[in-house]
Amino acid sequence: MxxxxxxxxxxxxxxxxxxxxxxxxxxxxxxxxxxxxxxxxxxxxxxxxxxxxxxxxxxxxMMDNIGAGSSREQTQRQQAVYEQRLNAMSDDRDRRAEETLRAQERFNLALRQVAQMQGRLLASEDRRRELETGVDVIQKTLRRTIKERDEARATMASLTLADAQTGASARGAEGKAKDTEATLSYLTDALGAAAKERDAMAGTAEQADLRLSEMEADKRAMQRRTDEIFTKLEEALTVSVEPLDKMFRQAGLSPDDLLSTVRKGYSGQGGPLAPLTLSTSGLSGSPEETRANALLSGLDRMNMYRIAAFKAPFSMPVNTPVRYTSGFGGRNDPFGRGHRNHEGQDLAGAYGAPILATADGVITYAGWESGYGRLVKIKHAFGLETRYGHMSQIRVSVGDRVSRGDRIGDMGNSGRSTGTHLHYEIRVDGNAINPMTFIKAARDVF
Structure with missing residues (x-):
C-alpha cells in the first residue's frame, strides 16, 4: 500500500x-x-x-536593532530633558537661595536702622523729659521769686509807713528804700533771665517734638518696606515647600516624622537654621522677630525636605521604555491559582535592560528567592526598602552601598514569571505600599 x-x-x-x-x-x-x-x-x-x-x-x-537604536535615542533624549529640568530646578533653587540671602541681609540692615532710630527716639524722649523737668523747676522758681517780690514790696510799704509814723530820720528811710530797690532790681533781672531760659527750653522741646514726629514717620515707612520684604519671602517659601509637602503625603509618609528623622541624623555642613534672636533693648518678641523666625523655620523645613527627597526612592527603576502590566493590589493569578494579592508593580521591557537603584541605600539581599527569582533588596533611610525581582543577572553583592541611578542588575524572566519584566516593590517598616505613589509623586516635583 x-x-x-x-x-x-x-x-x-x-x-x-x-x-x-x-x-x-x-x-x-x-x-x-x-x-x-x-x-x-x-x-x-x-x-x-x-x-x-x-x-x-x-x-x-534588523528590526530589533533598529528598535533598540530608537529606544536608546529616545532614552537619551528623555535623559537630556530630565537633566535640563534638574539643571533648571537647581538654577531656580540657587536663585531663590540668593534672593533669600539678599532679603535676609536687607532685613538685618532694616532691623539695625530701626534699632538706631529707636535709640535716637529714646534719647530724644529722655531729652524732652529733662527739658520738661527743667521748665517745671524754672516755673516753680519764678513763682517763688514773684511771691518773694510781692512779700518784699509789702514789707517795704509797711516799713515806709512805720518810718513815717515813728518820725525816723530821712537818711535811714532813704537807705532802706535804696536797699529795697536794689533787691527788687535783682529779683526783676532774675525773673527776666528765668523767662528767657523758659522760652528757650520751650523752643527746644518743640523742635524735639517735630524731630520725634519725623522719626515716627520714618519708622512707619521702614515698617512698610519690611512688611513687603517679609510678604515676598513668605510667598516664595510657600511656593517652594507646598509641592514637597504634597509629594511626601501622597507617598504615604508623615512629613513631621520624616523631618524629625532627618534632623536626628543630619550631620552635613550647614545644619538646621537657628532662630533669629535680637539683643537690642525693647525688640525681644517683636512681630518682625516672630516673622523672621517663621521664615528661618520654613527654610529649615525646605532644606530637610530636599535631603529626604534624595534619600527616598522617588525615581524610576528603569531608564528604558517599559509597559505597566500588573499593578499593586488584588489580581487574578497569572498561573490560574485564583485571586491573589500583588505587592508590587510589574514593568515589562526588553530582556537585559538595566535595572537601577531608585535611592541611596545598602544591599541587604542579592540572590535567588522562591517566586521572585533573582532578587535584590535595598535598605534605604526612613524605614524604606525596595525590591527588584525576576532579574536575568545580578550586578551587586550584599553589603554594597549604592546611589540613586546605579545599575544593580538586568531585566529578565527568572522565578515565577510569564515573561520578561521587573517586579518592583516598596516597603515601609516591612509593609508593602503602592510603588506608583512614589513614581507619580516624584513626577510632580522632579
Missing amino acids: LARVSYRINAAVERYLPEQRLFLKSDTDTRFIRLRPLTQAIALSAATLFVAWTILATAIL
Missing part, C-alpha cells in the same frame, strides 16, 4: 522533478545514488524553508 502511494506521488512529481542519478566512480567499480522525484521535492522544500527562515530571522534581528 505504501509502495503504491509512493509510486503515484513520484509519478506526479516526476513531470517537474525528473529522477536523477548521482554516479560515484572508483578504481574498481562504479556506483550511483538514485534521487527520486519525491526525495528531490523534500530536499528542495527543506532548502526553501531554511532560506525563508534565514531571511525572516535576519529581518527580525
Whole structure:
C-alpha cells in the first residue's frame, strides 16, 4: 500500500522533478545514488524553508536593532530633558537661595536702622523729659521769686509807713528804700533771665517734638518696606515647600516624622537654621522677630525636605521604555491559582535592560528567592526598602552601598514569571505600599 502511494506521488512529481542519478566512480567499480522525484521535492522544500527562515530571522534581528537604536535615542533624549529640568530646578533653587540671602541681609540692615532710630527716639524722649523737668523747676522758681517780690514790696510799704509814723530820720528811710530797690532790681533781672531760659527750653522741646514726629514717620515707612520684604519671602517659601509637602503625603509618609528623622541624623555642613534672636533693648518678641523666625523655620523645613527627597526612592527603576502590566493590589493569578494579592508593580521591557537603584541605600539581599527569582533588596533611610525581582543577572553583592541611578542588575524572566519584566516593590517598616505613589509623586516635583 505504501509502495503504491509512493509510486503515484513520484509519478506526479516526476513531470517537474525528473529522477536523477548521482554516479560515484572508483578504481574498481562504479556506483550511483538514485534521487527520486519525491526525495528531490523534500530536499528542495527543506532548502526553501531554511532560506525563508534565514531571511525572516535576519529581518527580525534588523528590526530589533533598529528598535533598540530608537529606544536608546529616545532614552537619551528623555535623559537630556530630565537633566535640563534638574539643571533648571537647581538654577531656580540657587536663585531663590540668593534672593533669600539678599532679603535676609536687607532685613538685618532694616532691623539695625530701626534699632538706631529707636535709640535716637529714646534719647530724644529722655531729652524732652529733662527739658520738661527743667521748665517745671524754672516755673516753680519764678513763682517763688514773684511771691518773694510781692512779700518784699509789702514789707517795704509797711516799713515806709512805720518810718513815717515813728518820725525816723530821712537818711535811714532813704537807705532802706535804696536797699529795697536794689533787691527788687535783682529779683526783676532774675525773673527776666528765668523767662528767657523758659522760652528757650520751650523752643527746644518743640523742635524735639517735630524731630520725634519725623522719626515716627520714618519708622512707619521702614515698617512698610519690611512688611513687603517679609510678604515676598513668605510667598516664595510657600511656593517652594507646598509641592514637597504634597509629594511626601501622597507617598504615604508623615512629613513631621520624616523631618524629625532627618534632623536626628543630619550631620552635613550647614545644619538646621537657628532662630533669629535680637539683643537690642525693647525688640525681644517683636512681630518682625516672630516673622523672621517663621521664615528661618520654613527654610529649615525646605532644606530637610530636599535631603529626604534624595534619600527616598522617588525615581524610576528603569531608564528604558517599559509597559505597566500588573499593578499593586488584588489580581487574578497569572498561573490560574485564583485571586491573589500583588505587592508590587510589574514593568515589562526588553530582556537585559538595566535595572537601577531608585535611592541611596545598602544591599541587604542579592540572590535567588522562591517566586521572585533573582532578587535584590535595598535598605534605604526612613524605614524604606525596595525590591527588584525576576532579574536575568545580578550586578551587586550584599553589603554594597549604592546611589540613586546605579545599575544593580538586568531585566529578565527568572522565578515565577510569564515573561520578561521587573517586579518592583516598596516597603515601609516591612509593609508593602503602592510603588506608583512614589513614581507619580516624584513626577510632580522632579
